[in-house]
Amino acid sequence: MDEIAVRVDNIGKQYRIGTRRGPGTVMLREVLTDLAAAPFRKLRALGQRLAAGSTEIQRPARADHIWALRNASFEVPRGQVIGIIGPNGAGKSTLLKILSRITEPTEGRVEIHGRVGSLLEVGTGFHPELTGLENVFLSGALLGMRKTEIERNLDEIVAFSEIDKFIDTPVKHYSSGMYVRLAFSVAAHLEPEILIVDEVLAVGDVAFQRKCLNKMEDVHHHGRTILFVSHNMDAVTRLCERALLISNGGIQKDGPAGDVASAYLLSTLKMDAVQEWPSSDTAPGNGVARLRRLRVRDEAGATVENVDVRQPLGIEMVFDMLVPGHVVMPSLMFYTRSGTCVFSAQDLDPEWRRRPRPAGRFTTTAWIPPNLLAEGALLVSCGLSSIKPLEVHYFVRDAVAFNVTDPAEGDSARGDWDGSIPGVIRPLLKWDTSHETPDSTS
Amino acid sequence: MAEEVTPEALTTPALVPPLVTTVIEPARGWVPLRVRELWEYREVLYYLIWRDIKVKYRQTLIGAAWAIVQPLMTMVVFSVFLGKLAKVPSDGAPYPLFTFAALVPWSFFANGLTQSATSLVASGNLITKVYFPRLLVPMGRVLAGLPDIALSFLVLLGLVAMYGRLQWTLSVLWLPLMAVLALLTAFGIGLWLSALNVQYRDIQHAVPFLVQIWLFATPIAYPSSLLAEPWRTIYGLNPMVGVVEGFRWGLLGTGRPPGIPLVVSVAAALVLVVSGAFFFRRVERTFADVI
Numbered sequence: 001m002d003e004i005a006v007r008v009d010n011i012g013k014q015y016r017i018g019t020r021r022g023p024g025t026v027m028l029r030e031v032l033t034d035l036a037a038a039p040f041r042k043l044r045a046l047g048q049r050l051a052a053g054s055t056e057i058q059r060p061a062r063a064d065h066i067w068a069l070r071n072a073s074f075e076v077p078r079g080q081v082i083g084i085i086g087p088n089g090a091g092k093s094t095l096l097k098i099l100s101r102i103t104e105p106t107e108g109r110v111e112i113h114g115r116v117g118s119l120l121e122v123g124t125g126f127h128p129e130l131t132g133l134e135n136v137f138l139s140g141a142l143l144g145m146r147k148t149e150i151e152r153n154l155d156e157i158v159a160f161s162e163i164d165k166f167i168d169t170p171v172k173h174y175s176s177g178m179y180v181r182l183a184f185s186v187a188a189h190l191e192p193e194i195l196i197v198d199e200v201l202a203v204g205d206v207a208f209q210r211k212c213l214n215k216m217e218d219v220h221h222h223g224r225t226i227l228f229v230s231h232n233m234d235a236v237t238r239l240c241e242r243a244l245l246i247s248n249g250g251i252q253k254d255g256p257a258g259d260v261a262s263a264y265l266l267s268t269l270k271m272d273a274v275q276e277w278p279s280s281d282t283a284p285g286n287g288v289a290r291l292r293r294l295r296v297r298d299e300a301g302a303t304v305e306n307v308d309v310r311q312p313l314g315i316e317m318v319f320d321m322l323v324p325g326h327v328v329m330p331s332l333m334f335y336t337r338s339g340t341c342v343f344s345a346q347d348l349d350p351e352w353r354r355r356p357r358p359a360g361r362f363t364t365t366a367w368i369p370p371n372l373l374a375e376g377a378l379l380v381s382c383g384l385s386s387i388k389p390l391e392v393h394y395f396v397r398d399a400v401a402f403n404v405t406d407p408a409e410g411d412s413a414r415g416d417w418d419g420s421i422p423g424v425i426r427p428l429l430k431w432d433t434s435h436e437t438p439d440s441t442s
Numbered sequence: 443m444a445e446e447v448t449p450e451a452l453t454t455p456a457l458v459p460p461l462v463t464t465v466i467e468p469a470r471g472w473v474p475l476r477v478r479e480l481w482e483y484r485e486v487l488y489y490l491i492w493r494d495i496k497v498k499y500r501q502t503l504i505g506a507a508w509a510i511v512q513p514l515m516t517m518v519v520f521s522v523f524l525g526k527l528a529k530v531p532s533d534g535a536p537y538p539l540f541t542f543a544a545l546v547p548w549s550f551f552a553n554g555l556t557q558s559a560t561s562l563v564a565s566g567n568l569i570t571k572v573y574f575p576r577l578l579v580p581m582g583r584v585l586a587g588l589p590d591i592a593l594s595f596l597v598l599l600g601l602v603a604m605y606g607r608l609q610w611t612l613s614v615l616w617l618p619l620m621a622v623l624a625l626l627t628a629f630g631i632g633l634w635l636s637a638l639n640v641q642y643r644d645i646q647h648a649v650p651f652l653v654q655i656w657l658f659a660t661p662i663a664y665p666s667s668l669l670a671e672p673w674r675t676i677y678g679l680n681p682m683v684g685v686v687e688g689f690r691w692g693l694l695g696t697g698r699p700p701g702i703p704l705v706v707s708v709a710a711a712l713v714l715v716v717s718g719a720f721f722f723r724r725v726e727r728t729f730a731d732v733i
Contacts, residue, residue: 015731097570097730098466099466100572100573101464101466101573102569102570102571102572102573102730103727103730103731104466104468104469104727104728105466105467105468106468107468108467108468109465109466109467110464110465110466110467111463111464111465111466112463112464112465112466113461113462113463114461114462115461115462116464116573118572118573120571120572121567121571124568124571124572125568125572127493127497129496129497129500129501130493130496130497134493134496137489138489138492138493141485141486141488141489142486142489142568142572142574143572146485147485147488170500193461
């Protein structure tokens with residue numbers, strides 16, 4: 001299984017910007033002057049090369065050129081499902097276009113072992129005037145299927161699309177949902193060794209999306225390599241074992257899908273799994289207490305951004321009591337990204353509850369049991385207060401964050417279901433069932 | 443990761459074809475044509491042609507009759523104004539027949555040229571979304587005109603029969619060869635223009651104009667016998683001269699049998715195709731970026 005399917009070596013792609021006038025046009029005048037200047041430029045380059053004693057031509061950095069992608073290197077072993085995530089305009093699509101041979105890299109080299117099928121849009125090659133059936137053949141051929149292959153899978157493709165009644169209707173009369181179904185049915189029956197998928201799952205209704213994801217996993221189980229670009233972090237962590245984070249035209253992170261997706265999610269929130277205040281003067285707090293650090297940790301003590309839903313996790317608060325004699329109570333609040341408060345918790349440690357604390361540094365950790373939270377990012381706010389009389393010493397909103405992921409291996413509360421699940425918590429419950437046979441009831 | 447053995451995996455034949463290795467690297471300058479790859483993608487070419495033919499006359503009233511109406515109406519106009527009024531000579535053949543015999547291959551050429559010149563830009567959505575040899579796009583557009591020329595050729599045969607000039611000699615064998623020559627010429631020009639049109643949309647505005655000039659530079663409404671000798675051979679540099687002359691000679695027996703001018707025409711067409719193909723391959727790599 002350690003055979004390499006895709007080897008990307010220092011790929012870069014440069015685009016020209018700024019000097020374009022209107023869509024896809026270059027002024028003829030520019031080209032003519034460029035042509036006239038070319039021999040001189042080449043001579044100069046030759047001279048430089050001879051002087052430098054090197055055969056490499058240096059590519060001058062030009063103001064009107066930008067690198068959409070640069071110095072990207074990675075390898076994908078055969079059979080791996082790799083997710084590619086990152087903000088818009090980061091270079092993800094450029095990478096996929098290079099791998100699909102749609103555009104040529106400016107530098108670097110890619111080696112691909114196996115037949116590549118790429119799904120960069122829904123309904124590649126679909127023609128509105130042609131019927132559904134005709135488009136199956138046209139699109140199939142363009143996506144790399146042989147005619148015999150399409151004919152062999154035809155019944156299955158039509159059945160999968162669930163639109164058999166309209167298969168002889170021109171697709172221009174289709175609803176967008178029908179169009180997507182048919183388009184994806186063709187795509188789902190591609191049998192390449194390497195599949196490149198760009199965000200096409202973002203369309204279509206939920207049930208059908210699910211069907212497509214299942215079909216993709218099916219493909220995976222046949223030992224195929226998949227490169228999957230998505231904005232759906234949960235889908236990436238569930239489908240992929242590994243992920244690449246691409247931003248600013250380079251690969252920023254490469255590792256287990258849960259880790260990379262969590263890091264990316266927190267970076268989009270502009271938050272971290274740890275926050276520290278090195279100076280007591282600027283730390284949140286008052287004359288009584290100051291917060292010095294808050295972090296998300298695992299059992300072993302490491303700060304973690306990505307938390308496996310099946311593992312316990314600790315929120316560790318470090319604070320200084322500046323004056324002795326105060327009864328204080330640390331507390332935490334957990335929010336989802338959309339601002340829903342999931343729960344609050346307060347420190348009820350019997351050793352310190354109702355007991356005046358001496359001055360000095362305290363470290364207190366709240367442990368969240370495994371199999372309680374749902375997947376997704378959680379933002380943690382923390383506070384320290386006294387109850388009698390009520391006084392808030394500090395309260396820091398959204399101090400740290402972490403991302404809960406579920407690799408969907410069957411032993412979490414999601415069981416064997418790998419689709420989306422509503423709810424802000426997802427406890428693993430004990431279920432009791434009793435059964436009565438029909439005889440005993442009659 | 444855990445490998446699951448699925449029932450399908452057990453039933454798949456053990457005959458696994460060797461994996462193809464693709465290397466993607468920036469290319470510079472002239473690149474090979476990769477004719478073998480074109481052959482591997484022949485089914486894509488087939489479906490591109492099939493699509494163009496299927497779509498061409500969808501939602502029209504008279505459908506494929508358009509393939510006949512166009513040259514037929516031109517023939518009528520030429521016959522009335524040039525044949526009757528201007529009394530243009532026609533090498534002894536009835537003028538309508540003389541001009542229609544030329545218009546049949548000409549329409550095929552002119553449509554093929556026009557269609558292929560804009561083909562890449564019209565297929566922009568494909569070019570930015572899926573890989574296949576781009577040469578197939580203009581090629582498919584030219585080939586999709588074949589049913590049209592077949593149809594109009596049938597009408598031409600009917601017309602020849604009407605005038606009672608049907609002659610079954612071996613020279614009829616020239617006709618398909620002339621059609622191929624027209625196809626090659628249209629393809630060669632189409633390669634140049636379609637590739638240029640990706641970068642400079644000026645081309646698509648210039649094409650109708652080009653076709654019009656070319657029409658007059660080809661002996662369609664007049665016989666090339668109007669030209670004196672050294673010029674007549676040079677005139678053959680326009681491959682459509684060879685095509686039209688050959689077509690008339692093969693069908694009506696007018697003019698001279700194919701000779702040196704035809705050789706010049708064939709050579710010119712081949713130069714167009716080969717140079718066009720290399721130029722196309724050279725600029726192909728930027729298509730997806732600038733289209």
